[in-house]
Every structure is written in C-alpha cells, then in structure tokens.
Amino acid sequence: MTEPTSTSLTTSRGRVLDFPVARGSLADLLRLLGCEGDASRTGSSLPLAVRRIKTDEWLYHQGVPAESIYFVRHGTFKVVRTTEDGYEQVLGFAGPAQLLGFDALGARNHPTAAVALDEASVFVVALRDLAGPGVAQRTLADAVCRAGSMALSRQADIADIMSAVGAEVRLARFLLHLSKQMEARGESPRRFVLRMSRRDIASYLAVAIETISRMFSVLAGWGLITVSNRDVEIVDMTGLQELALSTRRPIEPFTRALAGRRGSNPMPGREVAA
Amino acid sequence: MTEPTSTSLTTSRGRVLDFPVARGSLADLLRLLGCEGDASRTGSSLPLAVRRIKTDEWLYHQGVPAESIYFVRHGTFKVVRTTEDGYEQVLGFAGPAQLLGFDALGARNHPTAAVALDEASVFVVALRDLAGPGVAQRTLADAVCRAGSMALSRQADIADIMSAVGAEVRLARFLLHLSKQMEARGESPRRFVLRMSRRDIASYLAVAIETISRMFSVLAGWGLITVSNRDVEIVDMTGLQELALSTRRPIEPFTRALAGRRGSNPMPGREVAA
DNA sequence: CGCGCGATTGAAGCGACTCAACGGCAGTGG
DNA sequence: CCACTGCCGTTGAGTCGCTTCAATCGCGCG
Numbered sequence: 001m002t003e004p005t006s007t008s009l010t011t012s013r014g015r016v017l018d019f020p021v022a023r024g025s026l027a028d029l030l031r032l033l034g035c036e037g038d039a040s041r042t043g044s045s046l047p048l049a050v051r052r053i054k055t056d057e058w059l060y061h062q063g064v065p066a067e068s069i070y071f072v073r074h075g076t077f078k079v080v081r082t083t084e085d086g087y088e089q090v091l092g093f094a095g096p097a098q099l100l101g102f103d104a105l106g107a108r109n110h111p112t113a114a115v116a117l118d119e120a121s122v123f124v125v126a127l128r129d130l131a132g133p134g135v136a137q138r139t140l141a142d143a144v145c146r147a148g149s150m151a152l153s154r155q156a157d158i159a160d161i162m163s164a165v166g167a168e169v170r171l172a173r174f175l176l177h178l179s180k181q182m183e184a185r186g187e188s189p190r191r192f193v194l195r196m197s198r199r200d201i202a203s204y205l206a207v208a209i210e211t212i213s214r215m216f217s218v219l220a221g222w223g224l225i226t227v228s229n230r231d232v233e234i235v236d237m238t239g240l241q242e243l244a245l246s247t248r249r250p251i252e253p254f255t256r257a258l259a260g261r262r263g264s265n266p267m268p269g270r271e272v273a274a
Numbered sequence: 275m276t277e278p279t280s281t282s283l284t285t286s287r288g289r290v291l292d293f294p295v296a297r298g299s300l301a302d303l304l305r306l307l308g309c310e311g312d313a314s315r316t317g318s319s320l321p322l323a324v325r326r327i328k329t330d331e332w333l334y335h336q337g338v339p340a341e342s343i344y345f346v347r348h349g350t351f352k353v354v355r356t357t358e359d360g361y362e363q364v365l366g367f368a369g370p371a372q373l374l375g376f377d378a379l380g381a382r383n384h385p386t387a388a389v390a391l392d393e394a395s396v397f398v399v400a401l402r403d404l405a406g407p408g409v410a411q412r413t414l415a416d417a418v419c420r421a422g423s424m425a426l427s428r429q430a431d432i433a434d435i436m437s438a439v440g441a442e443v444r445l446a447r448f449l450l451h452l453s454k455q456m457e458a459r460g461e462s463p464r465r466f467v468l469r470m471s472r473r474d475i476a477s478y479l480a481v482a483i484e485t486i487s488r489m490f491s492v493l494a495g496w497g498l499i500t501v502s503n504r505d506v507e508i509v510d511m512t513g514l515q516e517l518a519l520s521t522r523r524p525i526e527p528f529t530r531a532l533a534g535r536r537g538s539n540p541m542p543g544r545e546v547a548a
Numbered sequence: 549c550g551c552g553c554g555a556t557t558g559a560a561g562c563g564a565c566t567c568a569a570c571g572g573c574a575g576t577g578g
Numbered sequence: 579c580c581a582c583t584g585c586c587g588t589t590g591a592g593t594c595g596c597t598t599c600a601a602t603c604g605c606g607c608g
Contacts (some may be wrong), residue, residue: 210589216588
C-alpha cells in the first residue's frame with residue numbers, strides 16, 4: 001500500500017522521529033489557529049519545529065510511542081486505523097489548523113496513523129513541552145487533556161463499530177466494547193446489564209431497532225451470549241471476539257490468512273437449531 | 275420524550291446551571307481517574323463541585339452555552355445529537371471516569387447533549403478554572419485542548435454522516451462537510467478538488483467503493499454537482515443541503531412536519547433523465 | 549505498448565429496512 | 579381489583595438498496 005521510503009529515510013537517521021526541517025514560533029501557530037489577539041501577550045517567540053511531509057508519507061504510525069502531537073500547517077492528511085486482519089478504516093481527514101495525534105495523549109502509543117495525501121507540513125509540539133511543572137490547575141488541565149484524548153479514541157471506536165457491514169458483527173463489537181469497559185471498571189466482563197434501551201443501541205449502531213432485536217436472538221442462538229431483556233451474559237467470549245473480527249474483505253491481498261472463513265455465513269458451524 | 279422535571283427544577287432556582295449538591299476535591303477526581311501518584315504532590319485539596327443527576331435528567335442540553343465540563347463519578351450517560359428534523363443520533367455512552375462536555379471547549383455552545391441513563395453523579399469542572407493565567411506553555415496547552423475538543427466534535431460528524439441510511443445522503447453530507455471546511459479556510463466552498471481517493475471515501479462513509487462511484491453519478495444526474503475525476507463543483511448548494519437533511523424517520527411522533535416528503539425517492543422531482 | 553491502477557457501469561443476490569402483529573410490563577384510573 | 583393504555587421488545591413477511599462479481603475505459607509509467 002505504502003512504500004517504505006519515508007520509513008527508510010528516517011531510520012537512516014536513527015529512529016522514526018520528528019526531525020525539524022524548518023523553524024517556526026508559537027506565534028506562527030497561533031496565527032494559523034486564528035487567535036491573533038493572544039499572540040501578543042504571551043511569550044509567543046517560543047520556537048516550534050516545523051516538519052515537512054511528502055505525499056504518501058506517514059506523519060506517525062499506528063502503535064508507535066507518541067512523542068509529539070501536530071498542527072497541520074498546510075496540506076491534507078488521512079487518519080486511518082488498521083485492524084489486525086489488515087483492513088484499514090479511514091477515521092477522518094485533517095486540513096490546515098487541525099490537530100493530529102491528540103488521541104495519543106491518553107495512551108502511550110498512537111492508536112491511529114496519519115498519512116499525507118499531498119505535500120504537507122506540520123507544527124511539531126513535543127509532549128514534554130506540554131507537561132510543564134505547575135500548580136493544581138496544571139494537573140487538572142492535564143487530566144482534562146488526557147481524558148479528552150481518550151474520549152477522542154473512544155469516538156474512533158464508533159467508526160470501528162460502524163465499519164462492520166454485518167449487523168451481528170456490529171452488535172458483537174458493541175458488546176465486547178462494553179465488556180472491556182466493565183473489566184476496566186473492575187466489574188465482571190462476562191455478565192452485565194445494559195443501561196440503554198434497544199432504541200439507543202439501534203441509533204448508536206446505525207441499524208433498525210428490529211435488527212438489534214434479531215441480532216440479539218441470533219447471537220444467543222449461536223451460543224455466544226444469553227440475553228434476557230437487558231441482562232447480558234457472554235457465554236463464549238472467544239467466539240464473540242472471533243465474530244467481531246469479521247470485517248469486509250481486507251483491502252490488501254497479502255492478508256489471505258483468513259481467506260476461506262469468509263463464507264455466506266459469518267459464523268460457520270454455529271447454526272445450532274436454526 | 276423527557277419530562278421537563280429537571281429543567282423546571284433548575285429554572286426555579288434561576289438559570290439552568292450546575293448547582294453543587296455535594297463537595298469533592300481534586301484528589302477525589304484524580305483517584306477516580308486512577309492516577310494516585312499525582313494526588314500527593316499538587317494542591318489536591320482544591321475543592322470540586324459534585325452534581326447528582328437523576329435518571330432521564332439532562333446533564334447539559336444541546337446548543338446551550340458551556341460553562342463546565344464533567345467527569346462521570348458514577349452512573350451512565352448517553353451522549354446524543356439531535357438534528358433539526360428531530361432525529362436523535364446516539365454518539366456514545368459514558369461511564370465512570372469518563373469526560374463529558376469536552377467537545378464544548380472549542381465552541382461556545384455544547385454541540386451535543388448528555389442525559390443520565392440511571393442515577394448518576396459527576397465532578398463539575400468550571401471552565402474558568404481551566405483558563406488560568408500562565409506563560410507560553412499555558413497558552414499552548416489551551417490551544418491543544420481547544421483543538422482537541424474540535425477534533426472530538428469533528429469525530430462526531432462521522433457518526434452524523436454514517437447515521438444516514440442512504441448512500442446518496444452520506445455522500446451529500448460528506449461533500450457539504452468538505453465545503454464548509456473549504457469555506458472556513460477562505461477558499462471556494464463550491465469548487466474544490468478531492469484530495470482523497472474513492473477508496474478512502476468509501477472507507478470513510480462505510481459503503482462499497484462502487485457505490486461511491488454510483489452516488490457521484492446520481493448526484494451529478496440530479497444536477498446537484500458536477501464531478502470530473504477528483505474535481506467537484508457544487509451546482510445546487512441548497513438542493514444538496516436539502517438532500518443531506520434526509521435521515522431515517524424521526525423517532526419522535528411530534529416531528530411530522532416533513533411527513534410527506536419521505537417517499538421512495540429521497541429527491542422528489544429531480545429525476546432528470548433517469 | 550502493455551501493465552497496473554483508479555474509476556465507472558452493469559447484472560445478480562442477499563441483507564437490512566419497513567410494515568405489521570404479538571406478548572410482556574408499568575402506570576393509571578375506573 | 580382489573581381493564582385500559584402506552585411503551586419496550588420480539589418475531590414474521592415483503593420490498594428496496596447495497597454489496598458482490600464482472601467487464602470496460604482512461605490514465606500514468608516502466
């Protein structure tokens with residue numbers, strides 16, 4: 001899909017890092033963002049690295065440790081998230097004055113990747129410049145930024161969920177998403193009660209409400225879950241995860257490891273008492 | 275859908291604002307977020323308001339000025355965005371330790387609304403507590419937060435786009451989205467060139483790549499746009515906006531103003547040379 | 549020129565939406 | 579107490595739209 005040219009270029013210099021090609025200032029960034037008034041008062045002469053990106057070059061890769069976030073100076077970027085099976089989901093496009101890599105603040109690594117669609121340049125904001133010492137408000141603002149970053153990542157999940165064509169897969173991903181949240185909260189990831197109505201789930205997954213009902217029955221019929229009204233129990237966790245992996249056909253031809261499993265029935269051998 | 279009980283409760287006290295019911299501290303919030311180590315060093319005794327929310331009560335409404343953001347302490351919230359025609363799109367669900375209202379940092383008003391699905395309580399963080407005076411890093415962090423907030427809002431747009439059932443509507447919304455961005459950038463909102471491939475658009479809108487091609491032809495056949503490869507010109511802007519408003523049937527029965535327009539053809543009277 | 553790739557268009561099948569009916573359950577008023 | 583009403587959830591049948599497979603065209607490039 002993408003030539004490793006950019007990677008080799010950077011790795012020739014050591015690591016895949018941000019190397020400034022030009023110099024900018026905080027005032028430049030503020031001017032780009034449209035807040036001219038603020039440029040005067042603060043120490044806006046603070047230097048800011050500028051990095052130029054060529055077409056099809058990656059600004060940052062998915063999964064790598066995040067050391068910076070970026071403001072697009074000019075050009076267009078594509079934000080993508082590649083699943084394990086090689087399917088790449090486009091999460092959005094970013095133009096000038098937009099922020100890239102913000103979703104990495106909450107985690108250690110970049111949950112997404114950004115690639116330039118044309119000649120582009122960005123302001124590089126090192127994360128250590130953001131984590132300066134301060135008082136209580138500083139800590140609070142940090143928490144806000146990190147939580148906001150995680151909220152952004154969470155929003156990306158809905159694109160992840162909706163990218164699935166099949167409604168069963170959407171529901172499976174939704175349930176696994178809830179399961180993970182329950183686990184992170186210290187509660188049982190296998191048995192929980194849905195706080196939202198079918199109507200809400202339908203709106204969230206962008207399918208009809210009757211389809212939600214049907215898919216609950218289908219998943220229960222496959223022995224993956226048991227459901228009674230809003231009480232859900234995940235019986236076959238691995239089976240559910242397996243089902244959730246089913247996306248549309250992977251774009252890349254070299255991900256044919258799961259070529260045969262994509263039959264008309266996304267859950268082969270599971271039709272118990274159909 | 276929702277009883278105005280909560281609203282009347284608050285309006286009886288003056289305005290619809292956050293009134294603290296209990297008191298918490300920054301240390302409590304940090305403990306909730308799981309960063310116990312940080313709780314010791316900073317002035318973590320900073321008081322923080324706690325607000326309790328009853329089931330089906332709104333934490334904040336869509337479109338109202340934002341004065342606070344919130345960390346969920348316990349309970350579950352539903353984040354929704356209601357379109358002009360009364361259709362409510364669920365954007366996500368928020369549980370403990372998650373941030374709500376962050377998308378209002380970039381704008382003046384809340385672009386979304388949050389309603390409690392059960393008994394809940396939140397930490398209230400006033401925005402003026404975040405905008406404290408500081409040096410350059412302070413300004414920078416502010417810019418980061420605001421841009422991140424806008425990125426979150428932008429992510430909500432993709433749910434907006436995908437909530438449309440019809441592929442033509444999705445493409446129409448996508449084009450209008452691009453148009454607005456171009457306009458905000460000072461360029462022509464009617465004539466622009468797509469920087470991304472059909473494959474990227476297809477992934478973004480979660481439809482097949484052939485469907486994208488077809489819908490471009492359909493929109494062009496309706497006289498709404500002209501398209502040549504990646505050059506797009508919006509011919510009938512109002513018609514395109516009109517088409518973009520077509521969602522699935524509004525949930526609420528009292529939004530029947532547009533009852534008749536929802537025929538089998540979403541663009542009535544436009545079938546030129548079908 | 550042939551090759552690959554992106555984009556467009558056609559034909560056929562299946563999946564989700566829509567309409568409709570039904571069974572539970574809570575709230576309400578006789 | 580029970581009928582009544584409304585809402586939520588489930589299930590069935592039919593239609594429409596999108597996906598899939600396929601062929602074609604235009605374009606850049608080795």
